[in-house]
Amino acid sequence: MTVAPSAPILFFDSGVGGLSILAPARAMLPTASIVYAADSAGFPYGTKSEAEIAARVPALLGRLVERYRPRLAVIACNTASTIALSHVRAALDIPVVGTVPAIKPAALASKSRVFGVLGTDATVRQPYVDRLAAEHGADCIVLRHGCAALVELAEAKLRGELLDPAIARAALAGLTDQPGGDAMDVVALACTHFPLVQDELAAAALQNIGRPLTFVHGGEGIARRIAFLTQGQAWPAAPSPGIAVFTRVDDKVRALAPALAEYGLGRIDQL
Numbered sequence: 001m002t003v004a005p006s007a008p009i010l011f012f013d014s015g016v017g018g019l020s021i022l023a024p025a026r027a028m029l030p031t032a033s034i035v036y037a038a039d040s041a042g043f044p045y046g047t048k049s050e051a052e053i054a055a056r057v058p059a060l061l062g063r064l065v066e067r068y069r070p071r072l073a074v075i076a077c078n079t080a081s082t083i084a085l086s087h088v089r090a091a092l093d094i095p096v097v098g099t100v101p102a103i104k105p106a107a108l109a110s111k112s113r114v115f116g117v118l119g120t121d122a123t124v125r126q127p128y129v130d131r132l133a134a135e136h137g138a139d140c141i142v143l144r145h146g147c148a149a150l151v152e153l154a155e156a157k158l159r160g161e162l163l164d165p166a167i168a169r170a171a172l173a174g175l176t177d178q179p180g181g182d183a184m185d186v187v188a189l190a191c192t193h194f195p196l197v198q199d200e201l202a203a204a205a206l207q208n209i210g211r212p213l214t215f216v217h218g219g220e221g222i223a224r225r226i227a228f229l230t231q232g233q234a235w236p237a238a239p240s241p242g243i244a245v246f247t248r249v250d251d252k253v254r255a256l257a258p259a260l261a262e263y264g265l266g267r268i269d270q271l
């Protein structure tokens with residue numbers, strides 16, 4: 001099937017986290033039309049049950065695909081991907097790229113063989129994470145911590161609010177305070193919100209443990225996957241402003257407008 005040059009790439013997350021996936025993809029495919037969808041009415045996902053996420057995400061993706069006719073959809077959310085990726089793939093007739101916790105790159109990067117997985121509560125308890133840890137980090141101590149406050153911190157940062165440094169410090173302490181945690185050298189940012197507060201996490205590492213940590217996440221790998229799956233397709237000749245679509249538009253969403261514009265999203269829609 002021929003894909004129209006204007007057919008967008010759809011990114012989906014509960015909130016602004018997927019922007020950490022959108023940014024490297026835009027850098028690789030600079031003229032691609034972009035629709036960035038955030039389920040603000042369902043945010044946050046990390047404290048929801050598997051059943052709620054598995055019911056909500058495929059239904060929303062179905063509506064978004066019907067409205068925007070994307071060439072490809074990216075679930076730019078670890079929580080939604082680890083729980084609902086197969087349901088979404090079954091429901092849609094376009095390629096769907098998921099966001100897998102960056103456990104393989106973390107295991108490759110760790111010299112001490114102790115690394116952390118920082119995600120949402122829902123993600124860190126998934127059997128999917130057990131499987132990745134067994135496959136790639138069998139010789140490692142894999143520490144996990146779920147941190148809802150860090151998701152809120154990323155949202156607040158993009159709204160331009162003043163941030164409390166204690167939140168990033170507490171998130172890291174959730175890993176380093178576990179047995180073996182004093183040797184941890186790498187942290188997989190297994191929630192797409194967390195690369196948005198990587199500077200705050202790096203500062204927290206210096207304050208908490210007096211040494212830097214290596215942070216890894218899946219953004220670059222996903223950009224390469226999108227480029228591979230769309231190889232040979234036509235793209236617009238020049239970039240155009242992308243669309244940010246929210247399931248609920250309120251003052252918190254409106255406060256994101258300047259940050260969204262920096263990511264090339266010039267219009268806000270409501271689903």
Ligand code: DGL
Pocket residue numbers: 013014015017018043044045046047076077078079080120123151190191192193
């Ligand atoms: N950004 C999401 C993730 O990657 C979820 C954040 C949330 O809604 O709790 O897991």
